[in-house]
Amino acid sequence: MVQSLDRSQGRSGALSASGTTAPTFTGNRALQLEEKLIFEMGQPGRCGVDLPEPPKVADRLNGLRRRGAIGLPGLAEPQVVQHYTRLSQKNYAIDMGLYPLGSCTMKHNPRLNEKIARLPGFADVHPLQPQSTVQGAFELIDELARWLKTLTGMPAVAMSPAAGAHGEMCGMMAIAAALHARGESQRKTVLVPESAHGTNPATAAALGFVVKPIPATDDGHVDVAALKAALGPDVAAIMLTNPNTCGLFERDIRDVADAVHAVGAYFYCDGANYNAIVGRVRPGDLGVDCMHINLHKTFSTPHGGGGPGSGPVVLSDRLAAYAPRPWIVRDAQGWRAAEEGASVDGQPLGRLKAFHGQMGMFTRALAYMMSHGSDGLKQVAEDAVLSANYVMARLSVEMTPAFGGPCMHEALFDDSFLKDTGVSTLDFAKAMIDEGFHPMTMYFPLVVHGALLIEPTETQPKESLDQFCDALLHLARKAKTGTAVEEFRAAPTMAPRRRLDETLAARKPVLRWKPSNNPPTDAPTRQAAE
Amino acid sequence: MRYLPLTDADRSEMLSVIGVRSVDELFRDVPEAARLKGKIDGLADHMGELEVDRALSAMAAKNRAAGAGPFFVGAGAYKHHVPSSVDHLIQRGEFLTSYTPYQPEITQGTLQYLFEFQTQIALLTGMDVANASMYDASTGAAEAVLMANRVTRRAKAILSGGLHPQYRAVIETTARWQGFTAVGAAPDATGIEDLAAQVDKDTSCVVVQNPSVFGHVRDLSPLAKACHDAGALLIVVVTEIVSLGLLTPPGEMGADIVVAEGQSLGVGLNFGGPYVGLFATRDKFVRQMPGRLVGETVDADGQRGFVLTLSTREQHIRREKATSNICTNSGLCALAFTIHLTLLGEAGFTRLAALNHTTAVKTADALAQVKGVSVLNSAFFNEFTVRLPKPAAPVVERLAAKGVLGGVPVSRLIPDDPAVADLLLVAATETVTDADIAAFARALQEVL
Incomplete structure (x- = not known):
């Protein structure tokens, strides 16, 4: 089928034969409204905010004032509200129905959590304002940490990782740091089952480990015999997802943990599927040394079209000393964050992220946990x-x-x-x-x-x-x-x-709008469907 | 329980369809010893909305909100006014409760705003191309160094003394565990550092912040030239994106990678996160970029549409050969950012930047009148460094007791360095009033 496309008008649907109904004059289909890019809608005289005229003072910019326009379009507030509302109606969402994306845990996102996260005492506080003025913020982080440690049966938790993959990086760095402290940095092999998420081998490889894939058995479990055969003095860790990505519980997990520990290696558990066992099984009882928890999965912080997430990492006694900064401590003066040490060399691990972690996700996750309670999480x-x-x-x-x-x-x-x-x-x-x-x-x-x-x-x-x-x-x-x-x-x-x-998109990448992306409005071009 | 729709009748019917007698049978692969008989001890049982709201509101009330009085705290996170429609729009369930747009036919909303976001970032920074966001700028800076190492096949990064110390710590931590060298310069409180002579044939990149953590605004063109002459890349970090409404963008000064924090637009302070990392580069480096990218294409009817693209760089395809392990980005914060910037537009954004600068100029002039206080910056945007006649940390505590949050003592970021103990970072945005400035100057006079 050959279709003409007038990209600049953004109403090519008028020419389209898609759907079962006749094409419309506008290209719209009832509630489904075609929408241009903001860059195709702007007018120089429009603005969506009212700001006062700045006072006339001599600038102190050392001659580095921007020359020439940025190129941002001007839209009034009603246009902006309509634009994003129309875009929103092109998305599927949990709020609309079943979102069965395996491994992503698309569960209901309670709105109470949104309200709590927006309380000025949480949303409008600065990470570096005096610690005496943010005692409640530290208390919340510590309380969330207590829930995570109690639920998982683990003695410590690093709160700062920004997402699951960042948590993996944190956990595997902690393992590298522990091996370094033991003088066993020569352990370079990390065992990763073939069924693992792509982030597992990517994380291990980024840290200089050599990834050794472990096959799965015909019944969807990790091949324990192959895993044990691969264990040796060169092995730093195993990264095992449990329940695994086939949706099965690794029934030999204790046996695996014991074998891994017996050769002096660590057991990293990918907690992406923790939702299946929360409140019912404690990873700490399974011999795990560290596990990241995707707060946006198990504890229902919104996925937001691809983030932000939050990936706290629970740590065993063997790894607790290698958590990254900052950590929250309480003394006679109250709560405080231990933020800085000397050089990285003086610290067990270092720092993974500026400030204290994904506070906006912490508030939502704790509200979710308290709403369910110990009984509800089970x-x-x-x-x-x-x-x-x-x-x-x-x-x-x-x-x-x-x-x-x-x-x-x-x-x-x-x-x-x-x-x-x-x-x-x-x-x-x-x-x-x-x-x-x-x-x-x-x-x-x-x-x-x-x-x-x-x-x-x-x-x-x-x-x-x-x-x-x-x-x-x-x-x-x-x-x-x-x-x-x-x-x-x-x-x-x-x-x-x-x-x-998708092939066209990758072969000739168009990653931003430019005036030249669009043909003149009076000359529709023939498109790739030719 | 209000979030769990299954009734006991549903559960027993479902069990009978499955063909088991109890849900315990479904957990049979869990080792006997690890199967908890009851619920986990030490945690409260479920609560209603009212009880949760009451408990957490009490915790929130123990914090002093930025909007509660004169506020001059910055150093990588800035208090700005966010228009009401931003938060209203990002809470639409179709945005809030959607995920990474793996199915483009039913996620064009997310894909189109990310394409617009990428374009806005490229325009602001003066670069060719930007990705769909990073966790934040501190992690983005570490990813930028890794990218520079891939591009140059070298393994030594030089970190400016004007780089935010916590960003520096993130890069140093990455360097230590991912196997490259990070050479950090001494703190550059006066903005006179010259790194050009240090760039050599082993250098993969120089990481410099503009305005620097001490607020200095500098022309980076000579440093860019030194980098390029040596075959190294210049990475420019911007922690205050609003500055690019007034300042020459890094792309025009020769930056190869720009990493910026987008928190100032749409996102809010949030006690440090979640924020949104902005990441832009030159076209020629795009395949070495980390993070998600949205590209334009057409559908089967020839209609314009958008998809995630160039994903052969990414972990879910490449596994251990991926450019980065990143999966999640900061989508909803990117949405907040792009809506705020769309509301501002060219006229609003440049005026907002001008207002920030003039407010900071007035603040600096007022503080310079206080006995014993000197401003170290000749050029700055909305943040500058003052030298006090005594250590800054206790001064900040005494100011807080008087209701003024008067900035960040440098010793909080760089402890145990007598050279910076008396220095205070002061930020002033459009939210600061003339009365706030007067209150700050008066309180500072009193506590010194």
């Missing part, structure tokens, strides 16, 4: 696991679970139910979009062919789980008829956009 894990197993049981009628037996918080399927249908995992996922669902995680973990990883979480009512299962069963049956291949390959047809050309 119920969180149970309902998350129950919901995943329910989805697995219902979908197994038409779809093919990757492994037998119960799962933890996520249900993993392979693509063998699509074999010979001409429909791929990708096509199947895209068809879900037209049915009103966000797709599951696809093609991960890598150890399963055409993986479909579904994490319903504990915050969906049974009615919504049932509707989701009914829709997927319908799609699976439709795929198997063999008569709907083109329909699947064309999906989605009702979303704000149809499938996007």
